[in-house]
Amino acid sequence: MRAILDDKNLLSAEEALKIYINSTLPRPLGEEEVDILNALNRVSAEDILSPIDLPPFSRSTVDGYAVRDSETPGEFKLIGKISIGEYKEVRIKEKEAVEVDTGAIIPDNASAVVKVEETEKNGDIIVVKKKMRFGENIGWLGSDIPRGFEILRKGEIITPEKIALLAAVGIRKVKVFKKPKIFIITTGDELIEPGLPLAKGKIYESNSFYLYAKLMSEGYDVIGYTHVKDDKSAIKSELEKALQKADIVILTGGTSAGEKDYVHQVIRELGKIIVHGLKFKPGKPTILATVNNKPVIGLPGNIVSTIMITERVIIKYLSILAGKEFADQYQVKATLMNDVKADKNRYTYVPVYLFIKNDKYYALSVPFDSYMIGTFASADGYIGLEPGKELKEGEEVLVYIKRIDLRPVYIGEEEPTILKELKEFRKIPLGSFPALKALKYGIGDIVVISKLYESSVAGDFTFTRKILQNGEGDKIGYHEWIGLSKLIDSPSIRLRYISLSVNFLGRATVIAPATVINEGKEITKEELVIIVSKNEYKSKLKTFFE
Amino acid sequence: MRAILDDKNLLSAEEALKIYINSTLPRPLGEEEVDILNALNRVSAEDILSPIDLPPFSRSTVDGYAVRDSETPGEFKLIGKISIGEYKEVRIKEKEAVEVDTGAIIPDNASAVVKVEETEKNGDIIVVKKKMRFGENIGWLGSDIPRGFEILRKGEIITPEKIALLAAVGIRKVKVFKKPKIFIITTGDELIEPGLPLAKGKIYESNSFYLYAKLMSEGYDVIGYTHVKDDKSAIKSELEKALQKADIVILTGGTSAGEKDYVHQVIRELGKIIVHGLKFKPGKPTILATVNNKPVIGLPGNIVSTIMITERVIIKYLSILAGKEFADQYQVKATLMNDVKADKNRYTYVPVYLFIKNDKYYALSVPFDSYMIGTFASADGYIGLEPGKELKEGEEVLVYIKRIDLRPVYIGEEEPTILKELKEFRKIPLGSFPALKALKYGIGDIVVISKLYESSVAGDFTFTRKILQNGEGDKIGYHEWIGLSKLIDSPSIRLRYISLSVNFLGRATVIAPATVINEGKEITKEELVIIVSKNEYKSKLKTFFE
Incomplete structure (x- = not known):
């Protein structure tokens, strides 16, 4: 059936x-309690409110002298010291100061702490020359979060920062979903x-x-x-x-x-x-x-x-x-560099390469089928289209983003002798069509266009390659984005990469550059025009061409 | 010293x-070889080129009949079948067809596969009514990636998709850095x-x-x-x-x-x-x-x-x-909702809340000090400023993003009786200042503004609370974003949350709403104006107010 x-x-x-x-x-499949050290990326099974005010007392954020700001500038009598970690209940009276460490508790009625380096000390007299602002260098009790403030909620995925926060309020164990x-x-x-x-x-x-x-x-x-x-x-x-x-x-x-x-x-x-x-x-x-x-x-x-x-x-x-609150993936807005069409009847997902220029994203969609893990895994993200939707070049799309690849970009015709010299480049050797789009949007560091595809283009270098014909029978052709595809009528197969043509040597008519296949009769020459973004890449290529 | x-x-x-x-x-600290099953998030210590063309042969992408597209529409003689996983070297002659499974190898010289459901079968005659396009329903040999294509590079972090790709080209072990x-x-x-x-x-x-x-x-x-x-x-x-x-x-x-x-x-x-x-x-x-x-x-x-x-x-x-290529974190562009100022001499990092409206991000920066883990962990990201830099409201900033929180937002004055009813809301009870900014940018689902802070504002509901005064001595004040701060001259402390005032009962002059402290003499009333984005939240609050 x-x-x-x-x-x-x-x-x-x-x-x-x-x-x-x-x-x-x-x-959710039940709960278990874990130590916060083992809680990373687990899903909280409870809402947790802070059991304490944070910080739990008003503390100094510098090493200095606690005073009343209204009495500055002026001279203060040093009446004692509070070290970090130490507890003393001290109130200062008029024109008195208390020395405090960074993190130490400050006297209840102090309203500023003067940094040590902004004072002079003569015996037990502290000279403050600066007018202090109210609250300067003080972290008030609860000024970060108050007791009862929600610090983790049911369904939240526990991050390193949330682990830090749980620790900071004294919580050592947390209930998570299994x-x-x-x-x-x-x-x-x-x-x-x-x-x-x-x-x-x-x-x-x-x-x-x-x-x-x-x-x-x-x-x-x-x-x-x-x-x-x-x-x-x-x-x-x-x-x-x-x-x-x-x-x-x-x-x-x-x-x-x-x-x-x-x-x-x-x-x-x-x-x-x-x-x-x-x-x-x-x-x-x-x-x-x-x-x-x-x-x-x-x-x-x-x-x-x-x-x-x-x-x-x-x-x-x-x-x-798992009990997770659902959070969708990141999406970024990008300008589409070519037209894309959804399946007539189905929501369609298409992989895209992403490029950044002046903090704007550009997305090139790539021809794609569901077996193409290589294409999908090399892309930077994908877009989703509604059934029957056609998006035109220049439109804004939302891209589910997988990564940002910041390497310099080689885009255009596949030429093995050049490509093998460009170790540090991202390589998109898919033909002249994406290369022309790259040129249009000011993207790409080495852009390679075949004159067979677009004769009017000019560039920094030209690379001329002999085109050979080898064998008999069915003609092996190329994807329409590639310059060489223009030379080959009624092919029996259309390759997306020129280098694949070697698989057909001896079995069909192969038309390919001499830099890809060694033998065959020269039928024409192909000029590749190379446009380079930066002088450093120009020098690199110059050495290569000389 | x-x-x-x-x-x-x-x-x-x-x-x-x-x-x-x-x-x-x-x-890098040396290399080790791991099975791809254990390679997740490890760092590749080698460049890996695909050892095979992918797919390794031209295959059908549907269940159907392999034919030559130039002969469609027409009637074809069925000369055999190739199942998935089976290897047969078959060439079709004029007007012949071969049945193929999805994923099965297609005859060398076929140029299209007609879906079963688009044909009629009479004995061994297959009737194709449709004109087929060249290459339709065929995944060409190497059409995903050709042999020698770079599939993983030294320094790359190995993702689930890259593990799939390594498997797809037959690689089981990969060298990674220790x-x-x-x-x-x-x-x-x-x-x-x-x-x-x-x-x-x-x-x-x-x-x-x-x-x-x-x-x-x-x-x-x-x-x-x-x-x-x-x-x-x-x-x-x-x-x-x-x-x-x-x-x-x-x-x-x-x-x-x-x-x-x-x-x-x-x-x-x-x-x-x-x-x-x-x-x-x-x-x-x-x-x-x-x-x-x-x-x-x-x-x-x-x-x-x-x-x-x-x-x-x-x-x-x-x-x-670790041998990683460095990749920085994601940054998103956002419109700043308030002014931010860097330290005079230092690069300064400031946490921000992020809001999305019409696919645009808005960033509210929060007053912050380095001990404030609660504030930092509750924020959605942070921005970096150069020394001395001042950014003005409305400017675009790049935000290092930690997460997107899509819950409805409560923003504005802290009123415990309302807040405790809003379990599913994100709560930003930092006062009227951020509430007014939220209003300006059309953000926030429940926005609460004190008439003490801004008297001209109108909303969907009004909540009136008695303001009590309790105790003697130093006055406990509030952060300047909060309406109540306008009532209190020369405070000895400035709290960012009104609820913190209970800590000072019996020790100082506390001026706070009756909903926060129970006892004291009524000194005035404060009107909170509540602006609500959606009818569903309005009904929620209506039940609450009635």
């Missing part, structure tokens, strides 16, 4: 999550474990590695993971075993509605599928289910689908099991 | 760090361990708790910590012991140049102080030193100084020992 997940009948991630939450009623226990099951005959040799037609398994790292980094306990072949009874028995120890089980692969998609069959037989299929790209064939009253989530096999559903759905669901 | 750290002769954090790095020549081992020594007679009763004049120790949590969360190994009294020989012996096992030792307290500041004396006797004192606020009395060729850093005792020097100096230094 092959059922079809029809885009039009699917739910958005938000709708699906809502229904799933309503059906499964997730809640961590959800997660078990991961990956399925698929095509998967090979990383580290082993890759057989033809197979790919490496990466889902479990991602899920393990991501869920641990979010503060959950991944208590185990296993890989099973596409074998219905094996999947069934692993799922049953996992459910005995875990609070939630995540499976990958086999979630479509095809005949060999055993995961959805097993879940259906053992429990109840609440949601099958999301209006979401990448990640449509997602299953949200319950088995034995425990949440079971099935993810499609493609790694970027796993990442996106984890970020947008699983983390939100787990945050409820 | 009391030496003075003169602001004018001090170095900025950047200058100091540069000198310290030049004097100590820190470098983690620096850190020992923490806190000093100070005034410090009490959290959890124990607080004696008068003493405060709780929080530095070691912060440092432990923060440094662990940054991926370092805190191998131990100890507290010692202000006793020179004890400090000396603990430092010597710590240096035997740690790569770096951090001490807190005793770093000023006073007579009881033993830390600086001990470091000077055992090793060499490279930098003493920074043009930095909070955190001036910082020591950067070496003892036995190992870095030893002395931090001032105030907790927020420890936090700031950790963030702006120690983390940068440790990142070199």
